[in-house]
Amino acid sequence: MVSIVNNYHTHTYRCHHASGTEKEMVEAAIKEGFQEIGISDHVPLPYFRWHLLKAIPYIFKSKRSILSWLKTFVLNGPGMRMPYSEKKQYLAELENLKQQYCGRIQIYKGFECEYFKTYLPYYRQLLERKEVDYLIFGHHYHRYSVSALYYGRAKLSKKDVSDYVDEAIEAMQTGIFRYFAHPDLLFIGYHQWDSFVENEIKRMLCVAKQNDIILEINAGGLSRENVMINDEKIPPYPNPYFWQMVKEMDCKVMIGLDAHTPSQLDQLMYQRLIKFADKYGLKPLDSLGLEE
Numbered sequence: 001m002v003s004i005v006n007n008y009h010t011h012t013y014r015c016h017h018a019s020g021t022e023k024e025m026v027e028a029a030i031k032e033g034f035q036e037i038g039i040s041d042h043v044p045l046p047y048f049r050w051h052l053l054k055a056i057p058y059i060f061k062s063k064r065s066i067l068s069w070l071k072t073f074v075l076n077g078p079g080m081r082m083p084y085s086e087k088k089q090y091l092a093e094l095e096n097l098k099q100q101y102c103g104r105i106q107i108y109k110g111f112e113c114e115y116f117k118t119y120l121p122y123y124r125q126l127l128e129r130k131e132v133d134y135l136i137f138g139h140h141y142h143r144y145s146v147s148a149l150y151y152g153r154a155k156l157s158k159k160d161v162s163d164y165v166d167e168a169i170e171a172m173q174t175g176i177f178r179y180f181a182h183p184d185l186l187f188i189g190y191h192q193w194d195s196f197v198e199n200e201i202k203r204m205l206c207v208a209k210q211n212d213i214i215l216e217i218n219a220g221g222l223s224r225e226n227v228m229i230n231d232e233k234i235p236p237y238p239n240p241y242f243w244q245m246v247k248e249m250d251c252k253v254m255i256g257l258d259a260h261t262p263s264q265l266d267q268l269m270y271q272r273l274i275k276f277a278d279k280y281g282l283k284p285l286d287s288l289g290l291e292e
Contacts, residue, residue, distance in 0.1 A: 005270055006287055008038030008110065009136060009181055009216065009256035014082035014090055015042045018260035022093045028262035030105050036287060037265075039094055040110035040136050043126075044084040045119060045145070049073060055144035065148035072146065081145065091131055108290050112138040112181060114145065115171035123176050133290050136216075137177035139168055139185070156189035158196055165200045169207045178288055179214035181256055182221070184237040191229050193241040201242060205249045214285060215246055216256035217277055219269050238273070243280045253277065254285045 010025050011018040020028070022039055029037040045051060052073050059069045075083075082090065094109045101107060109132045113123055126132050142149040142163050151164055164186050171177060183204070190197060208215060221237030234240065246253060255273045259265045277284050 005032070005034050005267060006036040006038075007034060007255070007257045007259065007265060007270070008036070008040060008108065008134070008178075008288055009112070009138075009218070009258045010037060010039045010265070011041050011112075011258075011260045012039065012090075014086055015080055016082070017080050020260075020262045022090070022097060024262045025259065025265065026097050026101055026105065026107060028259075028265040030101070032265050032267045034105060034265065036106040036108065036290075038108040038110045038134065038288070038290075040112045040134075041090065042081040042138075043111035043113045043119075043123070043135075044082045044087045044090075045116075046084050046122065048084060048145075051116070051118070051144060052146065055146045055149070058144060059146055059148050061148045065146065068147040080140070106291070108133040108288075110134045110136060110178075112136040113177070114139050114141050115167045116141075116143070116145070117170075120174060120176070127176065134178040134288060135176055136179060136181045137168075137171050138181035139164065139171065142167070151186055152188045154189055156186055161186055161190050161197060161200055165204045168204050172207050172211050172213045175211075177213070178290075179216055179254055179256075180208065181216045182218035182237055182258065183208075183215050184218075184221075184239040184242040187227065187229065187239045187242070188221075188224065188236040191227050193230050193239075198241075198245070201245055202249070205245060205251055208251050209249055212252065214252045214254045214288075216254050217243065217273050217282070217284065218256045218258050219264070219273055220258040222269075222272075238276055240280070243276075243282065247281050252285060253282050254288070 013019050059065045098107045113135050217238050221235045226233045227236045
């Protein structure tokens with residue numbers, strides 16, 4: 001049993017596909033014996049409708065993607081992301097909770113971000129102005145935040161895999177992100193471990209190693225339907241082939257619960273991921289070192 005238990009990948013009701021207020025997530029973490037909790041909702045994006053307008057050429061793959069785009073445009077935010085208008089309230093609430101629970105748990109303010117080039121100055125501003133304590137790199141979309149370009153969709157091509165790796169490499173080289181969330185997300189839709197994907201993953205891990213990027217062993221894939229990879233039925237992530245290569249490359253790793261409900265801030269799941277790490281000879285970091 002690991003005695004130091006921290007989690008920096010936590011969502012709230014504000015991202016619309018999770019439940020639990022900021023306070024409820026903090027109280028759940030205290031109940032489960034966490035020492036540190038980072039709340040890291042999907043980053044709200046300013047000028048989001050302009051971002052969506054630039055995505056129009058990519059949305060005509062299906063009727064579903066068109067309808068999803070229209071809904072997102074009307075709401076000025078996709079189902080996974082808080083509206084930009086809630087950003088100040090979210091950050092203020094976390095600041096209040098820091099004071100309220102001081103001495104009981106350490107609370108950090110964060111966001112989970114995709115690699116969208118036009119938003120890099122905004123991300124840097126969040127850090128420079130100390131609006132947040134850290135940013136997570138969680139890459140869900142290619143170029144634009146629309147469902148047709150989602151990297152977690154059911155089927156990915158080799159080009160999709162290469163795009164994911166190229167963008168991940170560029171993101172890790174920015175120096176903006178504290179760690180890389182669910183780096184093996186793409187195995188939801190790419191169901192092979194072949195020489196092509198092995199070379200692509202190795203290319204990505206080389207950059208992670210060179211830039212001292214922490215890779216997250218993420219709990220989210222364990223609640224998804226298993227996929228068939230190389231005649232073996234396994235969770236899409238954490239992907240054992242991927243993490244064996246992480247071990248061979250000697251990259252830094254960390255546990256991330258990716259909690260979307262208070263009940264997912266769970267010691268048992270945390271220990272399950274520790275056992276997974278042990279199986280592949282990985283030694284997860286205890287802390288992001290945000291107090292430094």
